[in-house]
Amino acid sequence: MTQNIYDNPQFFAGYxxxxxxxxxxxxxPEWPALRALLPELKGKQVIDLGCGYGWFCRWALEQGARRxxxxxxxxxxxxxxxxxxxxxxxxxxxxxxxSLHLPAESVSLAYSSLALHYLQNIDxxxxxxxxxxxxGGSVVFSAEHPIYTAPLKQGWIVGSEGEKAWPVSHYxxxxxxxxxxxxxxxxxxxxxxxxxxxxxxxxxxxxxHLDEWGPSAEQIQANPALDEEKERPMLFLLSARKPG
Amino acid sequence: MTQNIYDNPQFFAGYxxxxxxxxxxxxxPEWPALRALLPELKGKQVIDLGCGYGWFCRWALEQGARRxxxxxxxxxxxxxxxxxxxxxxxxxxxxxxxSLHLPAESVSLAYSSLALHYLQNIDxxxxxxxxxxxxGGSVVFSAEHPIYTAPLKQGWIVGSEGEKAWPVSHYxxxxxxxxxxxxxxxxxxxxxxxxxxxxxxxxxxxxxHLDEWGPSAEQIQANPALDEEKERPMLFLLSARKPG
Numbered sequence: 001m002t003q004n005i006y007d008n009p010q011f012f013a014g015y016x017x018x019x020x021x022x023x024x025x026x027x028x029p030e031w032p033a034l035r036a037l038l039p040e041l042k043g044k045q046v047i048d049l050g051c052g053y054g055w056f057c058r059w060a061l062e063q064g065a066r067r068x069x070x071x072x073x074x075x076x077x078x079x080x081x082x083x084x085x086x087x088x089x090x091x092x093x094x095x096x097x098x099s100l101h102l103p104a105e106s107v108s109l110a111y112s113s114l115a116l117h118y119l120q121n122i123d124x125x126x127x128x129x130x131x132x133x134x135x136g137g138s139v140v141f142s143a144e145h146p147i148y149t150a151p152l153k154q155g156w157i158v159g160s161e162g163e164k165a166w167p168v169s170h171y172x173x174x175x176x177x178x179x180x181x182x183x184x185x186x187x188x189x190x191x192x193x194x195x196x197x198x199x200x201x202x203x204x205x206x207x208x209h210l211d212e213w214g215p216s217a218e219q220i221q222a223n224p225a226l227d228e229e230k231e232r233p234m235l236f237l238l239s240a241r242k243p244g
Numbered sequence: 245m246t247q248n249i250y251d252n253p254q255f256f257a258g259y260x261x262x263x264x265x266x267x268x269x270x271x272x273p274e275w276p277a278l279r280a281l282l283p284e285l286k287g288k289q290v291i292d293l294g295c296g297y298g299w300f301c302r303w304a305l306e307q308g309a310r311r312x313x314x315x316x317x318x319x320x321x322x323x324x325x326x327x328x329x330x331x332x333x334x335x336x337x338x339x340x341x342x343s344l345h346l347p348a349e350s351v352s353l354a355y356s357s358l359a360l361h362y363l364q365n366i367d368x369x370x371x372x373x374x375x376x377x378x379x380g381g382s383v384v385f386s387a388e389h390p391i392y393t394a395p396l397k398q399g400w401i402v403g404s405e406g407e408k409a410w411p412v413s414h415y416x417x418x419x420x421x422x423x424x425x426x427x428x429x430x431x432x433x434x435x436x437x438x439x440x441x442x443x444x445x446x447x448x449x450x451x452x453h454l455d456e457w458g459p460s461a462e463q464i465q466a467n468p469a470l471d472e473e474k475e476r477p478m479l480f481l482l483s484a485r486k487p488g
Contacts, residue, residue, distance in 0.1 A: 157411060166412045167410065169476065171456070172475075233436075
């Protein structure tokens with residue numbers, strides 16, 4: 001089972017302070033790029049894998065989605081999500097994404113934001129999603145970029161004139177990486193971009209778009225802390241389609 | 245027009261000393277991975293973009309390809325290629341890959357090894373290849389990996405215990421990179437992996453496989469100089485198919 005770091009009180013408290021926690025989707029600088037990959041949701045069935053506070057489920061509701069399933073491994077996140085948005089169209093369920101069960105051809109969009117890099121077995125999930133999607137349905141997700149996750153110890157190196165570089169090593173060594181982010185011992189899985197792409201293809205998907213996200217000049221101007229993100233991608237976004 | 249560094253005498257002499265120049269395909273450690281992406285060539289029409297000495301054209305001939313076109317911008321390379329392999333089935337042509345003309349639906353495989361990162365306009369080439377391929381035909385190529393090409397000045401950083409890391413910066417800044425490799429001022433184009441993938445999709449291709457090549461344990465044992473290649477990919481291999 002995937003580590004449930006979100007129910008660690010220290011992690012939960014830290015995570016709650018992030019812009020993306022406080023402000024929701026608009027607090028995440030990659031959201032405009034991720035939104036651009038989404039299909040029309042009106043009247044559609046949607047699943048959010050690792051739904052957290054349920055910001056995306058709430059947004060999908062506003063877009064006119066007909067049935068929304070938010071899945072997360074964290075009871076605390078689900079409790080907040082249930083409190084934040086009440087609707088008979090949204091169902092929040094506690095499930096481990098590595099042993100997810102979904103009815104066949106029941107959803108039009110499988111969405112996930114920054115959750116899948118916690119999973120050890122991505123092949124199984126992609127097979128599950130493929131059978132759960134209707135023909136023509138999409139999977140759209142973001143995850144930490146392998147350039148970011150590759151080093152065993154992550155951190156910038158800073159040159160004599162303040163210029164930053166991200167030292168990449170161990171890229172081909174897939175598997176667990178331990179980081180200390182709000183709590184010690186957060187476990188993530190490093191896999192190459194090729195592994196992500198090929199896993200989708202092996203499950204039957206057609207790759208539609210890859211985005212190795214970086215900030216726009218306008219975003220950097222509005223939030224100078226984003227400047228370093230142009231040096232190396234921290235996230236990638238992928239969309240793929242079930243043929244039909 | 246693409247820089248023709250291969251006709252620079254110093255570069256040409258240096259390049260001639262590489263294992264991949266002396267030994268041909270088997271001198272390139274990524275060749276087994278690249279070969280695994282190729283379709284059956286017997287009876288097929290093949291084009292090699294940036295054919296160099298013509299090692300691949302010669303191999304395609306051995307595999308039973310029916311017509312082989314080797315294209316390169318370097319007269320010197322083409323002269324060596326013509327000298328090395330004589331066959332009425334192989335045609336070597338000097339053409340700039342950025343202004344290539346090919347008859348519609350005339351080839352089954354467009355192949356390229358470590359040439360396309362010299363091109364400024366990849367969209368135009370992929371459109372040209374798409375129309376030149378028969379339905380069901382493939383494009384299979386290798387190019388320098390953007391992790392490798394991103395930094396303005398490329399080189400390892402070495403830690404106190406000899407551990408190597410590749411400092412990535414300027415990843416989002418696509419465009420020209422100057423390196424000194426056998427000759428000063430070799431011009432290559434850095435583009436993100438997303439740009440490569442999305443350009444193929446935009447041209448109409450379906451992505452089949454991505455390989456961010458790294459050496460196997462056996463290859464490192466046989467050639468210890470390859471050891472550092474597991475820290476970060478220097479090359480990627482991509483295969484895509486024209487539907488039909």
